[in-house]
Amino acid sequence: MAFDIEMIKAVYSKFEERVNAAKKLTGKPLTLAEKILYAHLWDGTPETAFQRGKDYVDFAPDRIACQDATAQMALLQFMQAGKKKVAVPTTVHCDHLIQAKLGADKDLQAALNNSNEVFNFLESVSNKYGIGFWKPGAGIIHQVVLENYAFPGGMMIGTDSHTVNAGGLGMVAIGVGGADAVDVMAGMPWELKFPKLIGVKLTGKLSGWTAPKDVILKVAEILTVKGGTGAIVEYFGPGATGMSCTGKGTICNMGAEIGATTSTFGYDDSMERYLRATDRNDVADAANTIKEHLTGDAEVYANPEQYFDQVIEINLSELGPLLNGPFTPDLSTAVGKDMTEKAKTNEWPLQVEWGLIGSCTNSSYEDLSRASSVAQQALDKGLKTKAEFGINPGSEQVRYTAERDGILEVFEKLDATIFTNACGPCIGQWGRYEDPKNAPKNSIVHSFNRNFAKRADGNPNTHAFVASPELTAAIAIAGRLDFNPLTDTLINENGEEVMLDEPTGWELPPKGFEVDDNGYLEPVADGSGIDVVVDPNSERLELLTPFVPLGDTIKGAKLLIKAFGKCTTDHISMAGPWLRYRGHLDNISNNMLIGAVNAFNMKTNFVKSQLTGEYDAVPKTARAYKAAGIKTIVVGDHNYGEGSSREHAAMEPRHLGVAAVLVKSFARIHETNLKKQGMLGLTFANESDYDLIQEDDTFNFLDLHEFTPGKPLTIEAVHADGSKDIIVANHTYNEGQIEWFKEGSALNLIKKQNA
Ligand code: SF4
Incomplete structure (x- = not known):
């Protein structure tokens, strides 16, 4: 170093x-x-x-x-x-x-x-x-x-x-x-x-x-x-x-x-x-x-x-242990009775099937040691774990040290599965089900950060709750979402009532960190002789071709989808099995917006094509418009693109012919990503104009040729009956970002400047 x-x-x-x-x-x-x-x-x-x-x-x-x-x-x-x-x-x-x-x-x-x-x-x-x-x-x-x-x-x-x-x-x-x-x-x-x-x-x-x-x-x-x-x-x-x-x-x-x-x-x-x-x-x-x-x-x-x-x-x-979820990380419930009531009202399954400890959020030595102090009590007090345990150590250094110190052994004695030092279930990379779409309703608790629907296991019926690693361990042992380790008892294998003691642990390993091979490869000093080969027939990797500028006239663009409610980057470019195609823009584009809810029928991946009048998948519909030389528009709700930083969520629409994304509000990273790809990321000046957008709308941008910082754009929405509405769209493009738009993408501009 x-x-x-x-x-x-x-x-x-x-x-x-x-x-x-x-x-x-x-x-x-x-x-x-x-x-x-x-x-x-x-x-x-x-x-x-x-x-x-x-x-x-x-x-x-x-x-x-x-x-x-x-x-x-x-x-x-x-x-x-x-x-x-x-x-x-x-x-x-x-x-x-x-x-x-x-x-x-x-x-x-x-x-x-x-x-x-x-x-x-x-x-x-x-x-x-x-x-x-x-x-x-x-x-x-x-x-x-x-x-x-x-x-x-x-x-x-x-x-x-x-x-x-x-x-x-x-x-x-x-x-x-x-x-x-x-x-x-x-x-x-x-x-x-x-x-x-x-x-x-x-x-x-x-x-x-x-x-x-x-x-x-x-x-x-x-x-x-x-x-x-x-x-x-x-x-x-x-x-x-x-x-x-x-x-x-x-x-x-x-x-x-x-x-x-x-x-x-x-x-x-x-x-x-x-x-x-x-x-x-x-x-x-x-x-x-x-x-x-x-x-x-x-x-x-x-x-x-x-x-x-x-x-x-x-x-x-004064702060007590919390469980946040399901389906959103800001829905907080205190452990115990509050959870009993909320779960009953909302029909959340109280039985917990898995307790997962790990992810970048909570996979440190301290996290594992505190959770293992809880797990150890299950062994000491003769408790049988009700839910399954899965552990992802955060790094090889953490794993090696935790193994040396007997921490992993505690979990293994409880039949926990020790997964790779990697993201795993946190990003949908969890081989939990053969057929996640038809998997049953259930609850899980994890120490991760995100709990959007399908995030962990692809099952829309999995109710995922976020908690600390020590609470995750306690709930996995108890097998109940509303278990309060501060007050509740559990019955052990001898039929005795026992309580879990407070977790203990080490901030840092008392004997220091240790690792055999940390998995790092230092690059060579001069890499000019190294060839990077991408197989032209690869389904995973594809060399890029520059995007063509959208120009200063967009007329006759069609509505691709009006997304209703939450539309995260997971909805726009789903993770899970699609991670496979992250290096292949055309292939991964087949997941574009398949998780977004169509505001006109409340279904996912089912939108009307104005070319045929038929309903079909979003990517297929977009490809048909693109093939016909017609640009498209995506309309969205609040905080559109919240979630992750993945630029695929911007590159895929760009690749499939979307010219503009017009929403009530954006998540910051996604808005910037749209700009980088040379697209229009716009917000309704008047939020209620979202309601004016109809399924068969055609859009004309009236003053794109005057695209300047701080000046809203005017869009004419032409409805199927010929009537029109004028939509004022705000934007946050500065001079440099308008250059990206004009060049077709930020990368096109870098290349031009390098040349
Ligand atoms: Fe962290 Fe993201 Fe990996 Fe989950 S998927 S562990 S949030 S880096």
Whole structure:
């Protein structure tokens, strides 16, 4: 990691000067988030005080991380940029393409058999362009980043929404689409609207069954899935410093579930302990030299209302364990009676079939050790586990150390399946059912972050609840959703009533971390001789061809679908089995919008073609329009594109001829992704105009030739009976983004500039 420490020292050497310049310009003390942002301006020392939530600013991130599913398209795009090496330290992590089914060894081998072509492609592209490569089985991207690359005061971007996890180590770490990452890999600045700031003051202390996970489950309840949009959430106060570094990571991780740009914590002793425990004394020593700048100013934390756009206060001493779900991560229920009642009212199955511990959210050594302390009690007290257990360690380092320390053995004695160090069930890579669509209604509890329908196992009837690892373990043992470990007893094999004691565990392994092979491959110094081969007949990988600009006249575009309600990136570009085609744009486009609900018949993947009058699948209908040379429009509801950063959700519509996506509101990353692909991402100036859109509508853009920043576009919607409505559509395109549109995509513009 010698290269890293030099880079980190370079960042720190400029930190104080830039922070002081920003304080002078803004005339106020600064939050940590502001310090990091101002210390990473593309243009160096700050010369402008930016308006939060308004100004677009160019930044210079320190690192990039990509996971295997998104890296394929990102690297295919980077190959088009004509560069010899990545301009910024970058890593690729193979974690999404490994199914959880039979257990770690067999599942890893199956993944290697299934996806070798993709892993080989990623490894060779990484080697060629100077990218660090983490092999399949090395771990989940965000746990590996926290263990190896995250550093206090740093800025990173990653092609995954949960890149935000690195906020646990005091970073501003943001999930972006592959196209944004490609810009930075190619040596371009990374643009972001200067975020708003939400302060979360944590008082009191976590104890007993309450875990860091409960803090973010509570924040999700307060802010909802939209509440963090456009903002950085900064945690502070005595409750924050009292928590472990990986616990802070858990909280920041699920900031993605409230739509936040990212979340962060100030540098403190827990972070120093974690850096030293993960073999980074040099980083801790360097951070200590500028310690006072790696946290928000005391005056900010003393008067948060004055400096944040919104402030929330949570007393950790009063917080109890929560279960969030089903189907949305912001629906919070306290354990016990509240759950009994809610489950009854809503017909949620009370019997729990699986307890899954893992994902980037909760797969640290501390998480496994605390959950195993609960599992151990089942063994000690003669309890028979009612639900099945599945465990995904976060990294090989965590797994190896947990195995050495007997933690995994505890779960194994309970017949748990230890899956690969990978995402597995968290991303639908769970071989739970042969036929998930027709699988029965059931409940599961997991320590993951997301619980949208079908997310874990493809079964729309699975009710997934999110909880801390220790509560997940307790509920799996009890087999009941409404089990309250603080008050309820269980009957053991001898017929005796027993209670579970509070979980215990280790923040860090008492004997230190250990690993045999961490799964990392360093790229060669000169990769110019390395050939990257893509088989033209491959069904998994396809070299890209540039998108053709949409031009300044869009007339006669047809409505493809008017999506009703929640339309996440999972609905637009489903994961699960489709992960297979992440590197093949044409093949993966066959999943375009198949999860979106058609507002006219409330069915999924069933839309009317204006060419035939018949109803058919969305991708098929779109292909027919495209073949006929007709552009299409997608209309959507609120927070369209929430969920993940995958640019496939933008590339697929672009590939299949969608010219514009017109919605009530966007999730930030998806809106940017649409812009990057040279499409129109627009919002209704008047939300109720959504109701004017009819099934047979044709659209004419009346003033696209005058596309300029801040000026709404006017769209004429022509209905089947010939009547018309004028729709005013707002947009957030700045000058540069309008250039992307005019060139056909951001990548087309990069290529042009490189040439
Ligand atoms: Fe993997 Fe799940 Fe984390 Fe995404 S949220 S990186 S799928 S573990």
